[in-house]
Every structure is written in structure tokens, then in C-alpha cells.
Amino acid sequence: xxxxxxxxxxxxxxxxxxxxxxxxxxxxxxxxxxxxxxxxxxxxxxxxxxxxxxxxxxxxxxxxxxxxxxxxxxxxxxxxxxxxxxxxxxxxxxxxxxxxxxxxxxxxxxxxxxxxxxxxxxxxxxxxxxxxxxxxxxxxxxxxxxxxxxxxxxxxxxxxxxxxxxxxxxxxxxxxxxxxxxxxxxxxxxxxxxxxxxxxxxxxxxxxxxxxxxxxxxxxxxxxxxxxxxxxxxxxxxxxxxxxxxxxxxxxxxxxxxxxxxxxxxxxxxxxxxxxxxxxxxxxxxxxxxxxxxxxxxxxxxxxxxxxxxxxxxxxxxxxxxxx
Ligand code: KDG
Numbered sequence: 277x278x279x280x281x282x283x284x285x286x287x288x289x290x291x292x293x294x295x296x297x298x299x300x301x302x303x304x305x306x307x308x309x310x311x312x313x314x315x316x317x318x319x320x321x322x323x324x325x326x327x328x329x330x331x332x333x334x335x336x337x338x339x340x341x342x343x344x345x346x347x348x349x350x351x352x353x354x355x356x357x358x359x360x361x362x363x364x365x366x367x368x369x370x371x372x373x374x375x376x377x378x379x380x381x382x383x384x385x386x387x388x389x390x391x392x393x394x395x396x397x398x399x400x401x402x403x404x405x406x407x408x409x410x411x412x413x414x415x416x417x418x419x420x421x422x423x424x425x426x427x428x429x430x431x432x433x434x435x436x437x438x439x440x441x442x443x444x445x446x447x448x449x450x451x452x453x454x455x456x457x458x459x460x461x462x463x464x465x466x467x468x469x470x471x472x473x474x475x476x477x478x479x480x481x482x483x484x485x486x487x488x489x490x491x492x493x494x495x496x497x498x499x500x501x502x503x504x505x506x507x508x509x510x511x512x513x514x515x516x517x518x519x520x521x522x523x524x525x526x527x528x529x530x531x532x533x534x535x536x537x538x539x540x541x542x543x544x545x546x547x548x549x550x551x552x553x554x555x556x557x558x559x560x561x562x563x564x565x566x567x568x569x570x571x572x573x574x575x576x577x578x579x580x581x582x583x584x585x586x587x588x589x590x591x592x593x594x595x596x597x598x599x600x
Pocket of ligand 1: 305321322323324325327379390423454456541542543544545581
């Protein structure tokens with residue numbers, strides 16, 4: 277059954293009600309990314325919702341992030357990185373005795389593989405009562421993900437509390453399933469993710485995740501599945517082939533870009549941040565999708581989740597045909 281919802285509302289940028297265009301909630305992970313064939317790992321920043329926050333800030337959105345960090349070197353590096361990127365982290369909780377999560381990205385013939393060191397991390401201890409209600413009320417849009425819910429039961433409930441507060445305050449909600457089967461089994465993931473996505477306005481699944489979560493074969497059917505679940509806008513990412521966009525009564529394919537990919541880590545998060553920024557700026561979903569496809573393509577041309585993310589001028593140059 278389609279969930280009952282309020283009439284669609286475009287988030288208004290810079291209206292007096294909202295201090296932030298986008299608030300992201302989840303777990304940042306310090307990143308070590310294999311930069312060549314040998315065991316040489318370059319430091320960087322990851323964590324899907326933090327990636328989305330940075331991508332949005334680079335496109336000009338006003339962004340806040342909420343999580344918990346350890347009082348450790350990686351936690352301090354995240355605070356410095358968000359400050360450099362213009363992502364507000366004032367509400368981030370610092371925990372004395374729990375670490376900031378870490379992951380390795382290794383590259384092989386079938387693409388990238390993640391190895392996590394995040395058990396009992398500061399973010400995984402997130403509890404519903406820690407969710408900052410004021411921050412949600414002051415944001416036009418809340419963005420969360422399946423990873424934000426996979427890291428622990430209490431974090432999962434915290435995400436549901438954030439969604440609930442957003443709905444009460446008429447704040448739009450976007451959700452990327454970001455299925456990570458190293459974190460939880462498929463059946464549990466499907467149940468939790470679809471329960472949450474039924475409460476969201478914007479669904480941002482990737483094709484491989486949607487195949488597993490919906491059990492469907494055709495992208496068009498997957499888009500319809502998420503529209504029926506309750507989203508007003510579904511952006512199904514098809515990787516280099518672009519994306520399939522669903523809005524009530526219309527499903528269309530929007531082509532992608534073939535740039536020289538070296539590492540696709542964070543490309544989906546870059547898509548999310550760019551797409552949400554453009555929606556918040558009042559652009560049509562199809563224009564937002566074209567823009568976000570270009571941003572995501574650029575993000576695959578360098579190693580790491582965050583460092584190759586484009587600034588707005590890079591995306592506009594690609595769209596204008598100024599870059600091959
Ligand atoms: O989408 C990229 C993220 O998956 C990566 O940065 C790490 O958040 C991460 C995770 O938990 O896999």
C-alpha cells in the first residue's frame with residue numbers, strides 16, 4: 277500500500293525557515309585507498325552520507341552533517357575536512373572511548389572491494405535520543421542511507437527517529453539504500469530499508485542494490501517499485517549508462533558519460549549530493565539528473581571517495597562540452 281503523505285513540496289532554498297539546504301546523517305569512515313598495483317594505500321575520507329554532504333557543498337548547497345566521532349586522530353581529521361569543505365559539523369558528537377570508523381578500498385579485476393574496521397565505532401553507538409531535532413527543523417531536506425541503518429540497531433532506530441522528525445516538520449527526506457552485505461544479511465536489509473524508504477520522498481537506489489532488494493530484473497519495474505513504495509522522485513543509478521528517473525506517471529532514461537574511470541568509490545554519493553543540490557535549487561528532476569550524472573562521472577576519474585569530487589565549475593564545464 278502506498279503510504280499516506282503530505283502534498284509534494286519543493287524545498288525552498290534560502291527561505292527564512294531553513295538554515296541548511298541538506299542535512300546528512302550517518303557514519304563517516306576514514307579511508308585508505310589502494311592507489312596502484314602494490315599495497316600502497318593513500319589516506320582519504322569516505323562514508324556514504326559524509327561523501328554526499330561534501331559533494332553537495334561543492335555544488336554550492338548549504339550543508340550540515342550529524343554523526344558521532346571518536347576523540348581520535350581520524351575524528352579530528354574529519355572535523356578539519358568538513359570545515360574546509362564548508363559542511364557544518366557543530367552538532368557532531370565526540371565520544372571519549374569509541375573510535376572513528378576506518379575502511380580500506382582495494383582494487384582488483386572486478387572493481388573495488390571494501391574492508392571495514394568499524395565495529396563498535398562511535399557512529400554505530402548513535403541513539404534515537406541523540407538525533408538533533410533543531411537541526412532537522414532547520415533543514416530543507418534530510419538525507420540518510422541503508423548504511424546509516426546497517427551499522428547497529430540503535431543507529432537504525434536513530435535514523436527512523438530522524439525520518440519521523442523530518443516528516444512531522446514537513447522536511448523532505450531522501451534515502452540511498454547503499455546495500456552492504458558485509459554489514460547485514462539481505463533479508464534483514466530489505467525489511468529495514470524498505471520500511472524506511474516507504475517514509476521517504478526521494479529514493480536514490482543504485483541498479484545492483486535494487487536488483488537484490490527488489491528481486492526485479494528490469495530497471496523500469498524497479499523505478500515503479502520505489503514509486504509505489506511512496507517516493508515522489510526515484511533516481512535509479514545505472515553507473516556509466518546514466519540513470520532512470522521516475523516521477524509520478526513518468527519514467528525516463530537519462531544518459532551518462534564515459535570518462536576514464538579509475539575508481540568508482542563514492543560515485544553514487546556524488547550523484548546523490550549533486551542531484552539533491554539541484555532539486556533544492558528548484559531545478560526540474562530531469563535537469564538535476566543530467567547535472568548529477570556529469571558530477572558522478574567526474575568523481576570516478578581519480579582515486580578516493582572525496583578528493584576527485586568536482587566543484588560546480590567542473591560539472592558545468594563538462595556539460596558545456598569544454599572538457600573531453
Ligand atoms: O559509497 C561509498 C561508500 O560506501 C564508502 O565511502 C564507504 O560508506 C562507506 C561504506 O560503509 O561502505
